[in-house]
Amino acid sequence: MDPCEFSRQVANRTARTPRKLGQAPYRTLQLTAAEPGETPYDVIYEESPVRLRRYEPEGEQTRDVPVLIAYAFINDPSILDFSPERTVVGTFLERGFPVYVVDWGDPSPIDRSLTLGDYVTRFLANCVDVVCETHATESVHLLGYSTSAPLAAAYAALFPDRVRTLVLQGPPLDFDTEAGMDLFRALAAEHDPEQVADAFDAVPTPLLEVAFALRKPVEYTVTTPLRLWDQLDDDEFVEEQGRKLEWTMGGPNLPATTYREFVEELLVENRLLENEWRLCGRRVDLSAIEMPVLLVLGEEDKFVPREASVPFLDEIESDDTAIVELPTGHVGLSVAEVAHEQGWPRIADWLEERSS
Template sequence: MSIAYDIRREVERNVVRARNGIKYASGTEWAPEHASPRELVWSQGKARLWRLRSDRVTMGPPVLMFIGLVSLPHILDLHEKSTLAGALRDAGFDVYILDWGAADEGDAQNTLETYLVRYLPRAVRALLRESQCDDVTLLGYCMGGCFALVAVGGQVSIPLRNLVIFATPVDFSQMGGLVEALRDGEIDPESMVDWTGNVPPHIVSSFFRIRKPTVELVQYANLWENLWSDEFLSSYQAMARWASTHVPVPGALFRQVLKGWLYDNGFANGTLRLAGRRVDLANIDVPMLSVVAMRDDIVPPPAALPLGSLVDVPEFELFEVPAGHAGLAGSRKAVHVTFPGVVDWLRRHSDTREPHQ
């Protein structure tokens, strides 16, 4: 290519950068909030159960996906070209997403029991009625994976076929950052709770900034470099929306998690309790897939990798992906490595069913 061509191309891109920059700053939407069409099938409190629309369900049981309480579950259905939920749907699975909602003052006393003993089993029952199936595969992402382990290990009534967890810490002594500061008493946890009785979103966001303080500068540099590309803007906006949309965490649950998960390192030490009952990971008796991001700076691999030694399941498979925390489900690596690997594992642990809508 000639120098003149390169100059002309860059001038044209700068014109588009200026146009798109104005649009982006003014709030133009390049990416919808959810990549896949869906419908509401159940709700209670602020919890919502969504079913992805599908023209052809050929695999069972259905898959119920959820994350934790620090953000909304956009990462599960991020972008039309990078959607974990969509990949499972396209593989023939009946896919549901459980959104716990955003806590407010009225939810400050919510505990793990609120979400795992009350909401989760009721959402599962609604799913089974809707799908006309007898069991379910649970898929938990990050804190959602911890939720799944606590629920199943605590013998919450769920007819479970498989358990899949993504980027899920079980040894909190390896977490570092703000988690380490809290555990070591360098930060007063009560100072993190606001007048509503909850941990506000800006405190949640600070955890991620502390772990990777230059990430916003890198993101803006990438944004400027690719501002000429509508396709890039669409995927960038989808990821930025998820990364910046944190929600309040109920104060009672925060204190519960702080003591049981962080201070006592309860997953690793076997000291967790739910509704007065010991959480025993040995109670998990279904095939399990643990997906670990080997470049994760939010849940470092040493925090996630010990799970295999803590469970005694009929089949445990560790899937190591060379990606970061968000990239595990929101990147080209996710599309080409994570999604096919998870789909393959689920197909091997599911049934072929007569196609239905």
């Protein structure tokens, strides 16, 4: 950096310090009060621990084929409705799509034996059936988010007639890649899945978050707090950080058996891409996926690099595939301004073209 520019930035930050100190009490309240998830919804189906949220579309026009989002296992789905200006749910509602979100819920100790097969062939299948019955349609636009992407892909392979299109956002699908994936590999390398499953009936989300944080300790403990302090007098930035903080602080636990299977069968053995994954006695045959498929990727995704997603397209039979790649990270795909300016309108267009 040019010395003059550096000196100018130092002087600017120094001048702003008294103002930031004066605003600190108010900003602290703003930070703790900010919450994502403002769009109203109804819970129309429950099967413990799973709940199905329904969001009503805006305007008079309603699309015949609804959007069903299978959210990730950890954290709650509010990231999909981050703020009034940046909401994945809201984008689809504005286009007239009825939107449903699968909230996997918080399992209790009696749920420790739930398997990935239960999540795909029971919970997700039942949610799709409820949505189809509600709208008198045979299929849905299915969106799998992050760690639920393999589940959505498996459902599409097992029940292809129920899926009009398959959208996979930030999807970890090929765990055999050498590019990135360090955060996922840490779950297998540093925490033996058998021991974790034996120790917990429901694996606590904080344990998984700590495992992730330890992979990037400087960012979690130094960089992020410093960035917040540097922009403490920026009202919009503080509001955004508060919403992110609220989202990261909460989240469901994961049934012990589900956790063990996810680590062993997907992370370690890569059964989905090897076409060797079996759920409740049925093989997940990727060649059965012939519906349109769209991958939504982040160019700066440190959790799931491009190489962990794109090979999936080589294993399926669909002749209608596309990739939307945006200059943001894993979480940014849901909350970044660029994602909502350049990405989600294109994704909604893609679904509209395939709704008839």
